Amino acid sequence: MKKQERQRYIKRLLSSNEIERQEDFVRLLSAENIEVTQATISRDIKDMQLVKVPSVTGGYHYSMPVQKQMDTEKKLKRTLKDAYVSYATQDKLVLIKVLPGNGPALAALLESMHYDEVFGTLGDDANVLIICKSLAMTLELQQKIQRLLSDN
Amino acid sequence: MKKQERQRYIKRLLSSNEIERQEDFVRLLSAENIEVTQATISRDIKDMQLVKVPSVTGGYHYSMPVQKQMDTEKKLKRTLKDAYVSYATQDKLVLIKVLPGNGPALAALLESMHYDEVFGTLGDDANVLIICKSLAMTLELQQKIQRLLSDN
DNA sequence: TCCGGACTTTCATATTTATGCAATTTGGCT
DNA sequence: AGCCAAATTGCATAAATATGAAAGTCCGGA
DSSP, X not given: OHHHHHHHHHHHHHHHSXXXXXXXXXXXXXXXXXXXXXXXXXXXXXXXXXXXXXXXXXXXXEEOOHHHHHHHHHHHHHHHHHHEEEEEEETTEEEEEESTTOHHHHHHHHHHHTOTTEEEEEEOSSEEEEEESXXXXXXXXXXXXXXXXXXX | OHHHHHHHHHHHHHHHSOOOSHHHHHHXXXXXXXXXXXXXXXXXXXXHTOEEEEOTTSSEEEEOOHHHHHHHHHHHHHHHHHHEEEEEEETTEEEEEESTTOHHHHHHHHXXXXXXXXXXXXXXXXXXXXXXXXXXXXXXXXXXXXXHHHOO
């Protein structure tokens, strides 16, 4: 898929760079050999529901829609706390055992968070396997999950 | 102050109406006999850090910066849970007793949530008095506070 | 009261963003 | 492969938003 890959890049750009205009996306993507016009970016932004936030420093920058983010994070937290059984790590893998029936739901929620660290997620009835992109990222993800579990 | 009052109105409009363009603000404010141009609205939006959110239904609408909102809500929740002592209501008043020293902080946090129900907030060393706009709104506010206290 | 400076607003316009439409690409399905 | 429908994109431009500069407003102090 072309569009989705591009939108992945866009998401990545969001977290790293400070993006003030849609043309910035065009430039930055072009630097990664992805050539699109501002029109397409405008549509991507609509798709992804990104917002242009007036920043404290007086400028503007594009950002993830925190509303959604918080909503799913809340659900994720609840599900995780409800269904959590145990937890193990090996290499770039994180395996979460959950109460029977909760695997798919939890996997879907994790998916929808679009964590940068995650290569893929996979849920069966009582397990969720998260495949990270690197060892370092595995650690980071672990911490995130810890936080979700402990955080009130 | 003229500007601040206008921004109050803007905040109010946000919660009620579905506002798609800055010109909508101009029209709605004009309906309340506040005459300004789009340029001013643009600056207000920058001031207030409002964002134009692509909505699921395919359009756009202006909204509060949820990031901030969530951040202060978190702080509010923590403070409230930490310092809370007791709670009473009479007419349009809600009185929260807190541990000595926490009144002003809690009052400030409540202020910064800009709840629609609230006419004013007032904190001394160990008390916060919230004055609501109506009896109905007092009930609503009470529920919000209950939720903050019980919600994990 | 009158002045000066800090804010605020408007006007005009530059800049940025969204979108209709035609062209192109994609993904089945036979 | 070859065709169709649906999805995606670019182009051109409309629509919306941001902003410099001039004009107006609001205080506080001489």
